[in-house]
Amino acid sequence: MQGKVIFIGAGPGDPELLTIKGAKVIAEADVIIYAGSLVNPEVLSGAKEGAQIYNSAQMNLDEIVQMMEKSTSEGKLVARVHTGDPAIYGAIAEQIQYLKNKNIHYQIIPGVSSLFASAAALEAELTQPEVSQTVIITRPSGRTPKPEREAIFRLAEHQATMCIFLGVHMIGKVVSELLTFYDPGTPVAVVQKASWDDEKIVRGTLEDIVDQVQEAGITKTALIVVGDVLGTGRVTPSKLYDAHFTHEYREGEGE
Template sequence: MIYFVGAGPGDPELLTVKAWRLLQQADLVVYAGSLVPQQVMGCCREDARLVDSAPLVLEDIISLMVEYHGRNQLVVRLHTGDPSIYGAIGEQMEILDKMDIPYQIVPGVSSFLAAAAAVKREYTVPGGSQTVIITRLAGRTPVPAEQELSGLARHRASLAVFLSVGMVEKVRQELLQGYEPNTPVAVVERASWPEERVCRGTLQELAQLVERAGIKRTALILVGEFLTSGGRSLLYDAGFEHGYRKEE
């Protein structure tokens, strides 16, 4: 079996039990060396073959996985965070489907969840935003016109921007078309890693925050009132009756 496994955001203790077990059993682990910390790779078997995918193209990766699968050995394709978010697993699965090779997907903890933990906030706030938007700025990978940041900003939802900190000034300009300049922002670098950093400020000063901190990559930009405000949930209010509790 070939497994596409979510490595989580970086902290090896945030691996799922299933992910950890598969790393312990795998004969081949193909991983992104620049994104998966060595502490996570330390969970692998000592005699497993570990291959950094950074210098490889799609065909190389498929060929390697198919080779080990043909030997009846367990293969893990390790993706950071959760494989379903910017994981590029679709193209790999499509080829495996055509080759009639079985695979499974093991979800992981996404970095946008680890970032919320780092800033100690809820994305969904009672009486406030009930919507979370996960997106990125268009770069070498295009974004559909109707999903550009400037348009999404008009929803004023809780926002997590991936893969865009290197173009932070453009991010700021587009978001200002929907959010107020004083909207709270946080930039979380390497969420859950030992070297995790959090920079806070307002949207107006977003670019300055990033430049001052020297953050170049591996960081999430969080935007929204959820970063500074929150209300009391009805769920635990004495006057809120539901199937398991009567109104007091």
């Protein structure tokens, strides 16, 4: 009987943020291929005795998919463990394409993204009423190119909440592009290793965040969050819980 590949979002780092469903698959898997450069090894602590465990940081794509094909042809369950949620910079599309071409069964289990772990660490709501109702997830162009229309300086025109992955090592360039449209006093936070025991948070504005990040020695595994939702001003209450607002489940007072 043919086996199966299950892609698992391992969460941002804290092993307790692994989903129950993901944990069950890891416990049952015959073969585990995990992104060792980012996934907390503690996430694999529930693996069964005798499970074959491979660190994909030391493997190329051909080696990974060939391992999947060989294992599933032997009827084995393969857990492909990615950091955060595999839908965001998870590099799963190329693996899925291979599995489809080989008619290998697969499934995807979502995970908690470092984006949401960072928001929790910052005690922030990324979509505050009358401040920002849009979250832009992006990364700067680097060794992996991106369409010119998605350049950070173009996205900055919206002045929405922006969450920038894979860019802290070039934060000077990122800030320069953001300043095309954002005010220099716009709040910024950089969260390194969100939810890990050694999580680090740096807060500032577009005027001073570059110096603060450099002083903190943060060069990787960090998310940049930009926007007025990080400010400390008065919060406008949402309509959802407004006593005078009527919706499907409740009639507002005085109406």
